[in-house]
Amino acid sequence: MAMTTREAVPRWLVVGALIALAANFLAAGMTNVTIGLMRSRTAFADAVRAYDLSLIPFYNALAYPFAIAAIAAYVWPIVRHFRCDAAAAAADLLVQRRTVNAPLVVAAIGLLPWLLSALLFPLMTLHHFGHWAPELASQQIVSPIVNGFLAATTTYLLLDWLFRVWVVPRVFPRGGAGRVPGSLALGVRARLLVFVLAVAFTPLFTVLGLIRAASARVAGGDNLASVLAELQHASQVTFFVYLGLGVAFTLLLARTLTRPLGDAAQALRRIEGGDLATRVAPASSDEVGVLADGVNAMAAALQDRQRILSTFGRIVEPAVRDHLLAGELRLGGELRFATALFCDLRGFTALSERLGPTETVALLNQFVAAMAGWARAEGGFVDMFLGDAMLVVFGLFGHLDDAARARAAAAALRCARGLPARLSALNAART
Numbered sequence: 001m002a003m004t005t006r007e008a009v010p011r012w013l014v015v016g017a018l019i020a021l022a023a024n025f026l027a028a029g030m031t032n033v034t035i036g037l038m039r040s041r042t043a044f045a046d047a048v049r050a051y052d053l054s055l056i057p058f059y060n061a062l063a064y065p066f067a068i069a070a071i072a073a074y075v076w077p078i079v080r081h082f083r084c085d086a087a088a089a090a091a092d093l094l095v096q097r098r099t100v101n102a103p104l105v106v107a108a109i110g111l112l113p114w115l116l117s118a119l120l121f122p123l124m125t126l127h128h129f130g131h132w133a134p135e136l137a138s139q140q141i142v143s144p145i146v147n148g149f150l151a152a153t154t155t156y157l158l159l160d161w162l163f164r165v166w167v168v169p170r171v172f173p174r175g176g177a178g179r180v181p182g183s184l185a186l187g188v189r190a191r192l193l194v195f196v197l198a199v200a201f202t203p204l205f206t207v208l209g210l211i212r213a214a215s216a217r218v219a220g221g222d223n224l225a226s227v228l229a230e231l232q233h234a235s236q237v238t239f240f241v242y243l244g245l246g247v248a249f250t251l252l253l254a255r256t257l258t259r260p261l262g263d264a265a266q267a268l269r270r271i272e273g274g275d276l277a278t279r280v281a282p283a284s285s286d287e288v289g290v291l292a293d294g295v296n297a298m299a300a301a302l303q304d305r306q307r308i309l310s311t312f313g314r315i316v317e318p319a320v321r322d323h324l325l326a327g328e329l330r331l332g333g334e335l336r337f338a339t340a341l342f343c344d345l346r347g348f349t350a351l352s353e354r355l356g357p358t359e360t361v362a363l364l365n366q367f368v369a370a371m372a373g374w375a376r377a378e379g380g381f382v383d384m385f386l387g388d389a390m391l392v393v394f395g396l397f398g399h400l401d402d403a404a405r406a407r408a409a410a411a412a413l414r415c416a417r418g419l420p421a422r423l424s425a426l427n428a429a430r431t
Contacts, residue, residue, distance in 0.1 A: 027151035038209045040138070052121055105184065115145065117148075122136065203238060256288075348388040392415065394408040
């Protein structure tokens with residue numbers, strides 16, 4: 001019976017949930033830091049901030065359970081597959097598609113509450129206070145969008161790594177993730193763009209917002225020393241947070257690119273060395289995954305070709321086989337000068353009647369192996385076997401000048417003179 005691997009709660013699901021929660025907690029902390037310095041300090045802004053803080057628990061209690069439910073519904077077919085048999089390839093197109101799309105879709109679903117808050121809180125302010133002011137943009141729009149993007153990119157990059165290591169190889173054990181219809185997976189270029197936005201654009205935008213807010217506060221009459229102290233603290237927090245994220249993202253992206261490429265390069269070297277059983281483990285649906293599938297397909301095709309050549313060589317003389325595969329034989333034939341050698345066993349009919357079928361076949365196999373091996377060693381190829389008879393042709397391939405014909409004829413004569421000696425050795429072995 002086939003062994004199955006069932007997981008009631010797949011470990012990738014637990015780790016993925018922790019990744020999403022950690023990314024959103026990090027973004028929430030950065031939001032508090034940036035709003036604390038970037039927001040305006042007017043009485044109206046302070047009142048709005050207090051009102052926002054009173055609404056945030058209710059908003060989180062409504063928005064995030066819906067997001068979690070949406071994510072759970074999306075990944076449930078994958079979880080169900082792991083609960084049934086995680087070691088088997090997924091034949092269900094829905095499971096395949098969601099495995100490929102899950103990192104991007106989960107990150108997008110996680111971004112929605114942040115984007116929705118940037119729309120909902122200004123509307124709630126307008127409804128509660130009767131008006132809205134541009135000075136609220138930093139705390140109600142800019143900070144949630146920037147830090148929501150931070151949470152989404154962090155979630156995507158980490159989940160993309162997680163699925164490459166734990167999910168894709170088990171759903172696509174024979175590769176093919178890049179050929180799934182309806183794929184939303186990002187390619188290498190798009191992933192590099194997300195990486196650059198996460199480690200460069202977001203921190204730069206945050207620092208720019210902090211500087212502009214500090215400048216506005218100083219212009220509004222706030223104490224310069226206190227503003228600079230808060231700016232220094234916020235800048236240090238921002239620097240260390242994004243430095244850590246940048247290093248982690250760089251190592252993660254390098255691993256998801258360089259390791260598969262290194263595996264593919266090693267596989268190609270082994271294939272070049274003759275190890276056609278080499279395969280590359282599938283890990284993604286992007287260009288790197290397509291490369292791995294291509295290496296595996298090439299190795300499989302070379303294996304099939306080797307098997308065909310081996311089988312073909314048992315049926316057709318290897319010299320003829322090689323000329324056929326090289327395309328050197330043409331329809332209609334061509335005139336060639338060659339030397340033909342015929343040989344057969346004397347008294348074979350009476351001998352076969354005395355030996356019986358089994359021993360006769362064994363005798364023929366021994367005779368053919370000895371005679372054909374000697375003929376090939378002298379440069380001839382066996383054109384056909386007719387019972388105990390053998391037709392060997394010399395000089396059929398190669399140059400057609402007189403010297404080549406003479407060498408072929410001489411090789412045929414040497415072969416004919418050497419056949420009795422081989423037969424004597426065979427008779428001695430059979431005595």
